[in-house]
Amino acid sequence: MNWIIRTLTCSVGKKLIMAVTGLSFCLFLVSHLAGNLTIFKGQKAFVSYAESLHSLGALILMAELGLLVLAIFHICFGIWLFVGNLGARPVGYAVKKNAGGRTLSSAIMPYTGLFLLVFIIIHLLTFHFADRGGKDVYNLVHTTFTKPGYVIFYLIAMIAAAFHVKHGFWSAFQTIGANHPKYMPVIKTVGLVFSLLVGFGFGCLPIYLSLS
Amino acid sequence: MSKTINLTLKVWRQPGSEAKGAFETYGAKDISTDMSFLEMLDVVNERLSVEGKDPIAFDHDCREGICGMCGSVVNGVPHGPQKATTLCQLHMRHFADGDTLVIEPWRSRAFKVIKDLAVDRSAFDQLIQTGGYISANTGAVPEANAILISQETAELAMDAAACIGCGACVAACPNASAMLFVGAKVSQLALLPQGRPEAAKRVQAMVRKMDELGFGACSNEAECEAVCPKEISITNIARLNRELIKAAFGSPF
Numbered sequence A: 001m002n003w004i005i006r007t008l009t010c011s012v013g014k015k016l017i018m019a020v021t022g023l024s025f026c027l028f029l030v031s032h033l034a035g036n037l038t039i040f041k042g043q044k045a046f047v048s049y050a051e052s053l054h055s056l057g058a059l060i061l062m063a064e065l066g067l068l069v070l071a072i073f074h075i076c077f078g079i080w081l082f083v084g085n086l087g088a089r090p091v092g093y094a095v096k097k098n099a100g101g102r103t104l105s106s107a108i109m110p111y112t113g114l115f116l117l118v119f120i121i122i123h124l125l126t127f128h129f130a131d132r133g134g135k136d137v138y139n140l141v142h143t144t145f146t147k148p149g150y151v152i153f154y155l156i157a158m159i160a161a162a163f164h165v166k167h168g169f170w171s172a173f174q175t176i177g178a179n180h181p182k183y184m185p186v187i188k189t190v191g192l193v194f195s196l197l198v199g200f201g202f203g204c205l206p207i208y209l210s211l212s
Numbered sequence B: 001m002s003k004t005i006n007l008t009l010k011v012w013r014q015p016g017s018e019a020k021g022a023f024e025t026y027g028a029k030d031i032s033t034d035m036s037f038l039e040m041l042d043v044v045n046e047r048l049s050v051e052g053k054d055p056i057a058f059d060h061d062c063r064e065g066i067c068g069m070c071g072s073v074v075n076g077v078p079h080g081p082q083k084a085t086t087l088c089q090l091h092m093r094h095f096a097d098g099d100t101l102v103i104e105p106w107r108s109r110a111f112k113v114i115k116d117l118a119v120d121r122s123a124f125d126q127l128i129q130t131g132g133y134i135s136a137n138t139g140a141v142p143e144a145n146a147i148l149i150s151q152e153t154a155e156l157a158m159d160a161a162a163c164i165g166c167g168a169c170v171a172a173c174p175n176a177s178a179m180l181f182v183g184a185k186v187s188q189l190a191l192l193p194q195g196r197p198e199a200a201k202r203v204q205a206m207v208r209k210m211d212e213l214g215f216g217a218c219s220n221e222a223e224c225e226a227v228c229p230k231e232i233s234i235t236n237i238a239r240l241n242r243e244l245i246k247a248a249f250g251s252p253f
Helices: A002-008 A011-041 A043-054 A058-087 A109-128 A137-144 A148-175 A184-211 B037-050 B122-131 B151-161 B168-172 B179-190 B193-212 B223-227 B235-250
Strands: B004-013 B022-032 B100-104 B112-115 B118-120
Touching (some): A002 A011, A002 B235, A011 A043, A011 A058, A011 A148, A011 A184, A043 A137, A058 A109, A109 A137, A148 A184, A148 B235, B022 B037, B122 B179, B122 B193, B151 B179, B168 B223, B179 B193, B179 B223, B179 B235, B193 B235
Parallel strands (some): B004 B100
Antiparallel strands (some): B004 B022
8 A cells, every 4th residue: 555655645646646637527527518518409408418417316426426536636636736846946036938838728727727626616506506496407507697797707717627628638648658759749639629629618608598 | 250249147146055145237248149158157257357256156067068067047048048059059149239138047946056056956966876877787798789679769768868967957847847857867768678677666766756855746838848958858758657657556566
């Protein structure tokens, strides 16, 4: 057991945790987006999707607990790395210029991450733990997105998510050691397309609902 | 006749490792554009000495771009604005008349400033002592064709071995991480059969030492690759990650 802890708490191991949990979240985003897009087929399709999810009972509870564990690891190790990295340069530079490696999405990674944490808490409070008072889930979503504040907050969160995924996706492959001249260009393209899908896919929902 | 330019230098001056430092401004007048950056500093230092002032301490040795001794952060970029070039091989023709240059030492918890721009990089030596070698018995020269290595593999190992250990990767990294340096050292040995017997021990020991010395963790910003005077690729960092995973989960220790 000692070797597992030793490995996962070294700098490469911590990044490995970020990569594996991050890629798991990418899979979750695919299923979440696919489910949410049923809203375009109308109220009935969306409500029946939600009901069939809830009818899974113990399975859905296990999935939720699994996501919670992944989130705890991703958040805790992310903060641990962030704080550690800040300490690695106690005296900063008076002038620091980007030499060509850093991108906007990689530079703001910890901040988009922390913002997404705030978003997820509000998102869960709004939809998951909300008292629906007899209304179906479609009505809840619809009334929420008639408020412009929510729409703007969700759009900003989705832009943050797209930036987070754009750097995170290829970065995860690099961390698990899968940087290969044949595959890395493909991985980077897939990551970029996926981040755009996340941004536009989730982003179009509040806009569509606020207009309909 | 070569062209001359006038520059304003803002140089980090710090009398000792524990002393407080600050920026000092100096004029560098009539600098030939044929000079290297270090020769320009030599000229400034000669003038400072004539004035009875303490010359600027900076690291340098071969001045041919191969020893890895020189290096300062010039206007926010380690080794200055020219790609794949050490500070000693950077020529003043890349600057314009009237430019202001901010010159700072490498900044990292693991690299202490000794004086002004001179930085203690013995942390890199400690990393090498931890695993950047192979154990070979002395004796007769081995038969050259006993172990066959493909040209492609030899080239990959050579690309990693081109690292001169200057520390620009650490200086450029937003996290002051030494992953490119350690990645290059692990790669050059892991790629060749002679390095395989100790590969698992080496990578685990070097990563542990790297953390212990206070370097940060890699977040794949690729700034190291962009400033590396030897253009070491971050695929070496991926290889280091791969070697560590392999060693941790596959080796008996």
